Amino acid sequence: xxxxxxxxxxxxxxxxxxxxxKQALQELAQIAESVTGISSRDIFGTVLQRERLGSTxxxxxxxxxxxxLDGLDRLFAIFARLDTPISFDAMDDxxxxxxFMLLAPESAGADHLKAxxxxxxxLRDPSITRKLRDSASKAEIYTILTQPATSHAA
Numbered sequence: 437x438x439x440x441x442x443x444x445x446x447x448x449x450x451x452x453x454x455x456x457x458k459q460a461l462q463e464l465a466q467i468a469e470s471v472t473g474i475s476s477r478d479i480f481g482t483v484l485q486r487e488r489l490g491s492t493x494x495x496x497x498x499x500x501x502x503x504x505l506d507g508l509d510r511l512f513a514i515f516a517r518l519d520t521p522i523s524f525d526a527m528d529d530x531x532x533x534x535x536f537m538l539l540a541p542e543s544a545g546a547d548h549l550k551a552x553x554x555x556x557x558x559l560r561d562p563s564i565t566r567k568l569r570d571s572a573s574k575a576e577i578y579t580i581l582t583q584p585a586t587s588h589a590a
Contacts, residue, residue, distance in 0.1 A: 437550050439491045439558060440582040442513035442538070447471045448581075450515040452535075457524050461487070461501060464514050464537045470541060472512050474505055484504065498559045502538040502552060511551050512539045515581060517568060521568025534559065534568055 437586060455458040465480035472479070474482040476560040482503035485493065493499040501553055521531030536555050558581065567580045 437554050438553035438582065438584060439554060442511050442551060442555075443464050443515060443578070443581060444471075445578045447512065447514045448577050449514075450567070450571065450574045450577055451519045452480075452516040453504075454522060455520075456522060457532075459499040460478060460516070460518065460522060460524075460535060461537075463543065464501070464516060464535065466527050467516075468514050468537065471514065472505075472508060474507050474539075477493070478505060478507075479503075482539075483537065485553045491509065491525035494556065494559075495526055495528040495530065496560075496565065497533045498565065498588070499522060499528055499532045499535045500527065500538065500555055500559070501535065502540070502548075502559075504537040504540045504542045504544060504548065506542050508539060510541065511544060511547060513537065513551070513555070514539075515577065516579065517571070534565060 465476040468479045469476040472590045483501045486503045490502045516535045522532040524532035571577050
């Protein structure tokens with residue numbers, strides 16, 4: 437699965453200004469509403485419920501909040517680079533500045549897990565996260581995120 441199947445330039449924020457985890461999730465839910473047509477309140481509630489099970493802050497300044505929602509016909513992703521890192525209760529206790537939200541249909545099953553694995557693999561690459569942090573625009577971020585998987589390994 438390629439990230440280009442999940443994300444488009446309308447679902448990327450190059451400089452999100454938020455002061456807390458809750459505010460970040462609310463802002464991303466609003467962006468997700470415009471992309472998916474699902475209410476931001478439903479998206480926020482679903483993602484927040486998942487966060488209560490355990491933080492999706494995976495370490496190294498990265499969080500991958502996710503959830504399954506009725507009404508989606510495919511997987512969607514929203515990416516944001518934060519203006520200022522925020523506390524996200526991450527595994528390594530480091531603040532987060534890169535957030536990749538994944539939303540899946542209730543019936544997604546294995547596709548949801550494959551997408552999470554793909555996002556995680558991409559963001560574990562220090563050269564990619566450095567480029568994402570240094571990028572100047574949505575277009576640059578989109579290009580970095582949607583490179584084919586084979587070019588990430590090179």
